[in-house]
Amino acid sequence: MSYLQLNQPLVVAKVHSLVTDTLANTICFNEIMKKLNGLYYPFMNHFNIELFYSKPALAFLNSTQAIVGDIYPENVIWDHDKTQRFINILSCYKNDIENERQAFIYQEAQNKRELQHYVSSLINHYSRLLFIRIDLKYAKETSHHVTIETFNDHMSKFRELIGNKKTCFEYLQGNAWALEQGDIKGGLHCHLLLMYDGSQRQSDWYLAKEVGEKWKTITGGLGEYYSYHDKETKQCYERNGKLGIGMIHQNNPAEVENALCTALYLTKPEKTEQYLKLKVPGMRTFGHGQFRTSKRRGLPPISK
Template identity: 50%
Template sequence: MIYSPVNHSQLISNVDRLVRDVLFGTISFQQIKSRLNEFYYSFMISFDPEFKYLKPIQAFIESTNIIVGDAYPYNVFWDNEKTVQFIQLLLSHEKTIRKDYSAWRYQSHQNGKRLENNVRTLISNYSRLLFVRVDLKYIQENSHHITIRDFDFHMKKLREAIHNGDTCFTHLLRYAWSLEQGEENGGFHCHLLLIFDSSKHYQDNYLADQVGQKWRDITDDVGYCFVLNTREYKEGLARYGKLGIGMIHRNNMQEVENAVNAALYLTSPDKPDGSYQRLKVSLPNMNMFGQSMTH
C-alpha cells in the first residue's frame, strides 16, 4: 500500500457533495467559492485519469478545466467571476447527472430483487440457516491513506479467500457484498452478508469475529470490522421485532422476512441515516455489488 499525504476518498466525496449542493441543494454563493478554493487544488493534483468518477465529479472536472485552461492548479484562485462561470457550466450537466442517479437507483432495485429471490430460494431449501452480517471498514486514523486501488485489492483478496473456503468461510452457502463510500468522511467500506449451513455452524458471533480477523490480516491491520452479530446488537434488533441475523428458521415467517430485509440493506440506495453512500470513484470493470453461491 502506497501512503499518500492527500485524503483521496475524502476529496472525492467533498467534490461530489459540492456539485450536488450547487445543482440540487441549498448553498450560498460564498460557500461555493470557499469550497472551490478549499478543494480544487488538492483534488486536481490527486486526479487520476485511470479512475472512473461519478457524473457529478466528471462535471466538476470538465467545468473547471474550461474555466482554468492551462493554468497550473496551484495558481488558480476562485474569485467571483470564476465562481459564476463554474455555476453556469455545472447547470449544463444537470440533466445527465439526474439521469445517471435514476439509473443507479433502478440498478440498485434490480440487484435487490435478484438478491431477495436468491435468499428466499435458499431458505426454502434449508430448515435453518445462519446469517452473518459484518461491515468491513478502515481504522479512522488510517483511512485517509486508503485509495480505491487499495480497496479494490483488499476486496479481491477477500473474495479469493471466500472462494477458497478459507477457515471462517467453510460451509458457506451464499454471500453478497456491496461497496460504498461514506458521505461525511469519504471512507471506503463493504457491507457483507454470509449465509452458512447451520448443521455445520451455529456460533454466528464467533464466525463474524473470524471474518473480522481475516479482514485485518488482508489489510495489514489498517482495516476493522463492525460486527452486527453480537449479542447486544441482536438484542436491540429483537426488541423492535427486526432480528434477521443469526439462526433463521424456515418455519418462522417473522424471522424469514427479517432476514430478507437484513439482506436487502446491501442493495438499498436509501440508507437509514440519510447519507449518500454511493461509491463515487472506481476502477475499470470494478463491480459495486455482487453475490454468489459457494457450492
C-alpha cells in the first residue's frame, strides 16, 4: 500500500508505532528515515487540530515541527541529519508516553471491575441469559473511506438502536462494548457483548447474524462483522472447556465462569497497543448498560 493511500486512522496508527518502536530501540536508523519520508506528509495532510491524538502521535508532530518548521510537508525530505535530530528530540517525550500507557492500564483495570460487577449482577438476576459476542469492523477494501469521525457517527447510531430495544435487540437485558484500534493494521473495531433474556431468545447464531447485518446497514455497506457463533467456533471453545457464549444458566458454575471470561475480554489492561490513537472530542471508548433501572422486574424500587 502506498503511504499516500493511507486513511486517517491508519496513518496515525503507523506514526504511533514508529514513535514507540523508535523509543524502544526496536527499529534501525535507516528504517526510521524511510518511514519518516513515507509518513510525514500523509500525517500532516490528515492532521486535524480538533481531534485528540495519542501521546506518541503528538510527540511525532512536535518533534518533526521543531525540525522542519513551516516548510510545506510535501517539500520535506528526511535525510540523515534530520532523522537523527528527530530521534534525539523524541526522547524528551518518553515520560509523557509512558504516563499515558500507565493511565490506560489503570482505566482498563477500573473498567474490568465495573464490567464484572455488572455482568455478575445480570447473571444472578436471571435464571438464564443468551450471550452474544460479535466484533464490528470495516471491510479492508473500503476502510480508506472511514475516518474516526465516521466511526464515531456509526457507533453512536448503533448504540441508539441498542437502547431502543427493537427488532434484533428486543428482550435485550444487558450490553457492553469496547472500541479499539489495531496496532499494526490500524483497523477501527468494536467488541460487542449482548445479553438477552434466555426465556425469550434462544437462537444465538441467528441473533448474531441479525445484529451484524444491522451494523452493515448502518455503515452503508462499509462495515463487516465477525461472529463467534458458528458451529465450528463454538465446538472448539466447548472442547477446550471455555464456551462462554450462547445460553448461560445461572445454576451452572462452569458456564457462568466462562461467560464472565468472555465478557471481560472487552477490558484487558495488557492490550496497551489496542487503544484508539485518535478520538473525536467527548468520544467514549467503553460502556455498558445499567443494571438498576425502573424497568427491570424483580428489583426493589429505586429511591428518589
